[in-house]
Amino acid sequence: MGCIHIALAKGRILRDMLPLLATAGIVPREDPATSRKLVLDTGDESMRLVVVRAADVPTYVQFGAADLGVVGKDVLMEHGGEGLAEPLDLGLARCRMMVAEPRQLAQQDDPSSWRRLRIATKYPNVTRRHFAAKGVQTEIIKLYGSMELAPLVGLADRIVDLVDTGGTLRANDLVEVEHIADISARLVVNCAALHMKSSRLHAIIAQLEQVVEK
Ligand code: AMP
Numbered sequence: 358m359g360c361i362h363i364a365l366a367k368g369r370i371l372r373d374m375l376p377l378l379a380t381a382g383i384v385p386r387e388d389p390a391t392s393r394k395l396v397l398d399t400g401d402e403s404m405r406l407v408v409v410r411a412a413d414v415p416t417y418v419q420f421g422a423a424d425l426g427v428v429g430k431d432v433l434m435e436h437g438g439e440g441l442a443e444p445l446d447l448g449l450a451r452c453r454m455m456v457a458e459p460r461q462l463a464q465q466d467d468p469s470s471w472r473r474l475r476i477a478t479k480y481p482n483v484t485r486r487h488f489a490a491k492g493v494q495t496e497i498i499k500l501y502g503s504m505e506l507a508p509l510v511g512l513a514d515r516i517v518d519l520v521d522t523g524g525t526l527r528a529n530d531l532v533e534v535e536h537i538a539d540i541s542a543r544l545v546v547n548c549a550a551l552h553m554k555s556s557r558l559h560a561i562i563a564q565l566e567q568v569v570e571k
Contacts, residue, residue: 361404364423366411370542373449374427381564424550430540434483444562445544452521456535459508463532477507478517487537505529
């Protein structure tokens, strides 16, 4: 019987996910937050955790290097989700993906009149798709972090970023002007594995489903 690999990213999702996995009976033998191992054994020797970068989780699962993965809906939307099934909203790391701009610009801005925008974001694919569907042209500047800085130094007029409390936007005198999507962590499964290891994967999905509903 082959081993089941679950891909997880360090940080917020891992921290919130470990207690959920523990309730479903999946407990790593070492603490993934401090261990430097990238493949972690669990109490069940047929189950392993694989620690990867958040943006790489969908790729590991898509190519079957991991059977299951836990990933933010933002990362999943940006990846496109090819070869992946998304059976469960884990309800963790909730936030929203928003268009934001400087407060001063917002005072005289009307989103319904947008025709062409210069936007800085970590999510070029999502941003392009969102605005293309509305007939708005975009010049997208891809950044890897601190999007909030871009309008402050004239790199872009607007940003597309995740917002949780709104504190980061407020601190940089930016305001939310358009909602793109509600975000939370999702369980993803390799579509081929879902057929080939059907009973084991469905059992894990069902266990997690019960834990999430509690
Ligand atoms: P906040 O100041 O609470 O609105 O948080 C916004 C900052 O935290 C931004 O830099 C976001 O990119 C990041 N952020 C907020 N929520 C999440 C999340 N669920 N996952 C990853 N990054 C997030």
